[in-house]
Amino acid sequence: MSNFLSIACWRSCDIRIMAIECLVLGAGQEVGKSCVVVNLNGKKIMFDCGMHMGYHDHRRYPDFSLISKSSDFDRELTCIIITHFHLDHIGALPYFTEVCGYSGPIYMTYPTKALAPLMLEDYRKVMVDRMGGKEQFTSDHIVACMEKVIPVDLKQTVQVDEDLEFRAYYAGHVIGAAMFYASVGDAKIVYTGDYNMTPDRHLGAAQIDRLQLDLLITESTYATTVRDSKYAREREFLKAVHKCISGGGKVLIPTFALGRAQELCILLEDYWERMNLKVPIYFSAGLTIQANMYSKMLISWTSQKVKEAFTTRNAFDFKHVLIVL
Incomplete structure (x- = not known):
């Protein structure tokens, strides 16, 4: 199955005004390794950069060569947006920045930036120090990676450049988790990441404005499962x-x-x-x-x-x- 999804839209005046292309590098027909690159009217956003916890070979990380054969990721990507601190959404980020060489802007909420290093370092210790696995990134890589992160608040409109802007919305799920709305001109999308529509004992339910969208990319792991309350x-x-x-x-x-x-x-x-x-x-x-x-x-x-x-x-x-x- 192809990793690509292309959408071209016309308005009533029959003038093509926006195009969207999605490159699914992970979490397509699988659970884990969330990573989707969206080309929104020429601006490429990487949503999440996760690892697959079930693999210990090359399948652990997304195939970044599909973004750029020359590994010039700064030229190909406008920015990276991370939804939350779970490893299947952020686990490959230090590898992508410090080993693969991406040095462009990275956005996540303040709590995600605070908690992500704890998760990444704990994973590194377990896999390398305790289990003797091959080290994919070091503690210094984690620190250097997080120094590149720009934290954002909920509902803060962030202007990445003159064309691309985005906003974060409360997702529930874990502290700091966010859904992201992004727009370039008339092209508008939402990427949800993991979210929870019912409150639990320490987190509220996901909340988002009424938006007119051209594309919704949503987590759907339990979409067909009927569970007890x-x-x-x-x-x-x-x-x-x-x-x-x-x-x-x-x-x-x-x-x-x-x-x-x-x-x-x-x-x-x-x-x-x-x-x-x-x-x-x-x-x-x-x-x-x-x-x-x-x-x-x-x-x-x-x-x-x-x-x-x-x-x-x-x-x-x-x-x-x-x-x-």
Whole structure:
């Protein structure tokens, strides 16, 4: 199947005024390695630059040679826009900038810029220091890469050059995640990245203005999956945990340190408080300390419920959850 998608549009006056071409380098018919290059009226934007966690060979990264055979990426790309800090959306960025040589503008939200180095360095340590894998990028590469990043606020109109502008919109999913609207002349698109249309315990639902678009590129991993409601799943989860500890057992919950872990901690914290449980909850370290610290600092990116309660209590100051160093 071709990596290219071309769209040419005409208005009623039969004058061609815009053209869009998409080069899908990752996350097309697969989960992971998100990377889409959109040619918007001659301006090329790379949306996300992720890695595929299931591969340890050349398939780990997008095939950047499809952008430029001569590897002159600064000439080919107008900018890079990163939606959030998960490795399948940002994991290849240090490799692309410090090894492949891209030095143009890179945009992401302030929280993403703060949290991305933690994810990238943790991945490097696990793959290289612990598992002895081949080093694709170094700690210095991560630092140098992040120095190139220009952070943006939600709904801030960013003028990349005289033709290209974009805005970020709240996506939910994880702290700092954003959907991006971009326009060049009359050509207008939205790239969603990963988003969540229902609020959870620490993040709000995705929000975006009503926009007239020529193209929408959206995440659709679970688009055809019908799942039980979040509350039903939480109820079953808590019931299983309670049953285990009531019988003297221990519960081990593997989870991501950033995002999902904070959601689980709030869920368990509320349940422990409500049920007056005394069984200790231990949270192993790793990225935990930094993740919780940033969660406390980035309250403005959380759900309305967390923000409203912040005046009396920070939802990430856990009473029942103990961090193990």
